[in-house]
Amino acid sequence: MEDDKSTAVTCTILAIDHSNCYYRACAVCERPLPDDSTTGVLSSCKFCDFRAFNSVSSGSIRLFRILMSIATDTKVLTVICFDKVARVLFGCSADEFFDFAKLHPFSGETVDKILEGEMFQMTLSKPQNGNAQHLRVVSAVPLRSRFQPAIEALREHYGSRDGS
Numbered sequence: 584m585e586d587d588k589s590t591a592v593t594c595t596i597l598a599i600d601h602s603n604c605y606y607r608a609c610a611v612c613e614r615p616l617p618d619d620s621t622t623g624v625l626s627s628c629k630f631c632d633f634r635a636f637n638s639v640s641s642g643s644i645r646l647f648r649i650l651m652s653i654a655t656d657t658k659v660l661t662v663i664c665f666d667k668v669a670r671v672l673f674g675c676s677a678d679e680f681f682d683f684a685k686l687h688p689f690s691g692e693t694v695d696k697i698l699e700g701e702m703f704q705m706t707l708s709k710p711q712n713g714n715a716q717h718l719r720v721v722s723a724v725p726l727r728s729r730f731q732p733a734i735e736a737l738r739e740h741y742g743s744r745d746g747s
């Protein structure tokens with residue numbers, strides 16, 4: 584068999600790395616922004632600098648980037664999952680999740696528990712650049728018909744009553 588670029592697998596989520604699940608990106612071009620972790624000050628996007636000048640606070644957004652372990656029927660893999668796929672799992676944007684997690688500090692751990700054991704049909708692709716070490720999740724389809732995205736389960740879990 585020829586080595587295909589992407590593979591479809593049926594798998595179970597074992598764990599997600601909830602301590603580091605998003606990165607800051609330019610709101611215009613969605614390229615990652617360098618984050619100065621000591622000061623928390625973000626550099627502006629060097630590709631859209633002139634725009635950031637004009638649009639005041641819309642300079643950056645959060646995008647999901649999540650490492651997770653999954654088990655297929657033959658092996659355990661660590662894969663990386665970017666924004667588009669992560670939204671299927673979370674049911675919200677990374678910014679929304681960040682805001683929720685600010686109010687509920689254990690949201691990350693809870694998401695890990697919520698998603699643990701969920702079965703998915705995933706398409707995995709090999710990293711295209713030599714530096715990337717993990718297979719990338721290109722698509723994920725929940726196999727359980729009553730699958731709830733993490734944010735919905737979280738809201739239920741914390742009994743979130745918006746504004747009351």
Ligand SMILES: [Zn+2]
Pocket residue numbers: 609610611612613614628629630631632
């Ligand atoms: Zn930009």
